[in-house]
Amino acid sequence: MTRTPSVLIVGAGFGGLAAALELKRHGHHEFTIIDKADGLGGVWRDNTYPGAACDAPSDLYSFSFEQNANWPKRFAGQADILAYMHDVAERNGLMDHIRFGIEVASADFDADSGVWRVQTSTGEVIEADVFVPAVGQLSRPVMPTIEGMASFRGASFHSAQWNHDVDLTEKRVAIVGTGASAIQIIPAIQPKVGSLTVFQRSAPWIIPKFENYYIPPKVAALTKLPVVNKLPGIHRAERLGWWAFYEFVTSGLEGNGKVADFLTAWATSHRESQIDDPELLAKMTPDYQAGCKRGLMASNYYPAVGQPNVHIETSHIEKITPNAVVTDDGVSHPVDVIVYCTGFAATQFLAPMNIHGIGGKSLREVWSDGARAYYGLAVPHFPNMFVMYGPNTNLGSGSIIYMHEQQARYVRQAVEFLKRKKAFYVAVKPEVEQSYDAEIQKRLEKTVWTKCSSWYREASGRVVANWPGKMSEYGKRTNFDPKDYDVTRQLAVG
Numbered sequence: 154m155t156r157t158p159s160v161l162i163v164g165a166g167f168g169g170l171a172a173a174l175e176l177k178r179h180g181h182h183e184f185t186i187i188d189k190a191d192g193l194g195g196v197w198r199d200n201t202y203p204g205a206a207c208d209a210p211s212d213l214y215s216f217s218f219e220q221n222a223n224w225p226k227r228f229a230g231q232a233d234i235l236a237y238m239h240d241v242a243e244r245n246g247l248m249d250h251i252r253f254g255i256e257v258a259s260a261d262f263d264a265d266s267g268v269w270r271v272q273t274s275t276g277e278v279i280e281a282d283v284f285v286p287a288v289g290q291l292s293r294p295v296m297p298t299i300e301g302m303a304s305f306r307g308a309s310f311h312s313a314q315w316n317h318d319v320d321l322t323e324k325r326v327a328i329v330g331t332g333a334s335a336i337q338i339i340p341a342i343q344p345k346v347g348s349l350t351v352f353q354r355s356a357p358w359i360i361p362k363f364e365n366y367y368i369p370p371k372v373a374a375l376t377k378l379p380v381v382n383k384l385p386g387i388h389r390a391e392r393l394g395w396w397a398f399y400e401f402v403t404s405g406l407e408g409n410g411k412v413a414d415f416l417t418a419w420a421t422s423h424r425e426s427q428i429d430d431p432e433l434l435a436k437m438t439p440d441y442q443a444g445c446k447r448g449l450m451a452s453n454y455y456p457a458v459g460q461p462n463v464h465i466e467t468s469h470i471e472k473i474t475p476n477a478v479v480t481d482d483g484v485s486h487p488v489d490v491i492v493y494c495t496g497f498a499a500t501q502f503l504a505p506m507n508i509h510g511i512g513g514k515s516l517r518e519v520w521s522d523g524a525r526a527y528y529g530l531a532v533p534h535f536p537n538m539f540v541m542y543g544p545n546t547n548l549g550s551g552s553i554i555y556m557h558e559q560q561a562r563y564v565r566q567a568v569e570f571l572k573r574k575k576a577f578y579v580a581v582k583p584e585v586e587q588s589y590d591a592e593i594q595k596r597l598e599k600t601v602w603t604k605c606s607s608w609y610r611e612a613s614g615r616v617v618a619n620w621p622g623k624m625s626e627y628g629k630r631t632n633f634d635p636k637d638y639d640v641t642r643q644l645a646v647g
């Protein structure tokens with residue numbers, strides 16, 4: 154008897170595609186991807202706001218085995234990344250495996266039959282041996298709770314749900330928040346809007362974005378020649394260069410004082426070189442340690458906020474009226490449109506899905522003090538469940554696609570183990586997960602991320618989003634080892 158485990162992947166973003174590609178490329182075809190949306194792409198399908206682009210250079214922010222010689226920009230925009238994802242999925246025969254418009258409501262492990270039973274929004278029950286939630290850390294937009302929000306008569310929307318029917322030409326626009334999305338939106342819309350009032354709670358740390366000028370112009374011109382651009386070595390070399398850059402930056406976030414000082418000085422000189430007005434400079438100066446919230450990259454943000462039609466408002470928002478945002482200094486700011494750049498429910502991980510493991514154990518209860526998993530992938534008592542981009546696998550600096558690829562390899566190794574050993578299921582040993590978690594939490598305490606509040610942390614202070622080391626360390630360590638698992642070869646019933 155052979156057992157060919159079936160795999161159900163939830164989510165058709167980069168994570169779900171990474172898992173599917175890894176299985177397919179190694180000859181495993183028994184998998185299905187489902188996504189609640191009507192197309193693939195995940196965050197790159199949803200975030201269509203003006204200026205949406207990657208912060209990681211595209212040669213690094215792409216699959217290592219699917220290098221793209223035709224990125225039109227060093228840091229590709231949303232549409233080009235989405236087109237790349239479609240192209241990779243189509244060329245690798247993934248489209249036949251994907252079902253769209255189906256949302257997973259719950260998943261229950263049945264130890265008697267050794268399968269996951271997944272209940273969908275359409276009332277269907279899908280059974281699979283291996284359950285791979287790949288729902289991302291940033292797929293659930295969060296709106297703030299502000300008095301009077303519902304009374305606003307103009308258009309208002311979240312940055313990840315951009316309303317393209319609203320023409321911003323000459324409008325008075327409010328931007329709430331100054332995180333990663335806001336600093337891309339502001340330079341993109343500033344030239345066309347009438348006025349832009351940016352409500353800032355804390356100023357971000359920003360280093361320059363090397364869009365085009367980090368290599369000498371002659372070399373840059375050379376790399377634009379189609380014949381050179383298509384040489385795989387060019388992209389591998391660029392990928393390697395950026396890789397080294399991000400590993401260097403990470404050592405600053407991990408606690409290397411010299412690197413941290415360098416990054417702080419770099420961001421400070423970038424800010425000071427781009428802002429002349431001392432009042433604006435004071436507003437744009439962060440009041441927390443660099444890197445403890447997500448560090449940003451932009452060369453066009455400070456020039457945009459220095460334009461006469463932009464006002465940075467640092468008083469807190471008190472309420473919203475039918476036609477204005479009112480701050481706690483009593484000033485009413487009349488606006489026509491409000492864009493909420495207020496981020497995502499990052500720390501909630503697999504919510505709102507209800508997931509139950511052996512004996513009906515609820516994942517929500519297991520994670521009530523904060524999500525945790527062995528290498529972000531495996532949770533004791535939840536057999537054959539492997540989470541893509543799970544707890545503590547985000548990066549302060551680097552490419553998440555690299556992390557996806559390591560996780561995908563782990564999933565494939567687990568599937569191959571089940572097949573080879575004719576086993577029904579594997580569950581990570583509680584003591585293995587506990588000692589892993591103790592190790593990473595101890596290391597996380599020494600990092601910059603514990604120095605302020607951010608979406609990397611639970612209300613309790615626990616850092617749940619980020620991996621405490623470099624990408625390379627995660628890559629080396631993340632391999633499926635049967636010794637870490639309790640293996641069930643025989644079912645109790647049948």
Ligand SMILES: Cc1cc2nc3c(=O)[nH]c(=O)nc-3n(C[C@H](O)[C@H](O)[C@H](O)COP(=O)(O)OP(=O)(O)OC[C@H]3O[C@@H](n4cnc5c(N)ncnc54)[C@H](O)[C@@H]3O)c2cc1C
Pocket residue numbers: 163164165166167168169187188189190193194195196197200205206207208209214255256257258287288289290291292334506541542551552553554
């Ligand atoms: C604007 C923006 C810019 C970013 N820039 C960078 C960057 O520069 N560098 C970087 O490394 N990372 C960046 N990220 C992080 C990004 O989240 C990851 O890089 C990566 O794209 C995540 O892919 P994913 O597949 O894990 O998750 P997602 O892309 O979030 O995909 C999850 C998918 O799961 C589906 N889904 C969710 N719940 C369910 C359900 N219950 N049932 C069915 N389907 C479901 C969703 O519809 C979605 O398609 C950015 C994120 C955003 C939002």
